[in-house]
Each structure stands twice: as structure tokens, then as C-alpha cells.
Amino acid sequence: MENEIRRITSERGNDLLLVNGHKFRCIRKRADGYVRWRCCKKQCKSTVLMTIDDLIIENTSEHNHPVDPIQKIDRQVLRESCKRKATSIIYLPDQ
Secondary structure (H helix, E strand, O other): OOOOEEEEEOOOOOEEEEEOOEEEEEEEEOOOOOEEEEEOOOOOOOEEEEOOOOOEEEEEOOOOOOOOOHHHHHHHHHHHHHHHHHHHOOOOOOO
């Protein structure tokens, strides 16, 4: 099965990884370039080990919760893009 991988930004500006509808947060960047990601749900112990090229090397354990609804994820992506746009565009009032 081909994994659908997307990178999104959290509300605090950190990178999140979206793999097949599950959100992961970065927990460790190793010296050899591999990155370990852990599921964002507190009680879930699922982890993913990836290369810099977004190639999944290892996917440990199954999730103990259902996939987040796509509407919730799309809402988060839209909210974060609006925040980035609002902070990057600064208009000075005409005097």
C-alpha cells in the first residue's frame, strides 16, 4: 500500500507529518539524517522513522484510534495558511 504523506504546520508553528490521515509530531532528528515521528494522540504509541527524502523506513505499531476526519485536517491547514499570510503582509496606513 502506498502511503499518502503530507507536511502541515501545527498551531504553534511546528512541523507535523500526515500519513494516511494520522498526524505525527517530530520527536527526534538523528545525526544520520533519519527523523523519528510519533502520533499526536497522547495514548497512541505509533511511530514512523523517515529519511530526509520522506521515505518511510519503519512504521511501528498500529494506531489505537480512528483516523482524523479530513475536514478537521483541512480546517487546520487553512487556519495555519491564513495565519502565515496575515503575519507576512503588513500594510502601513496612508497619512
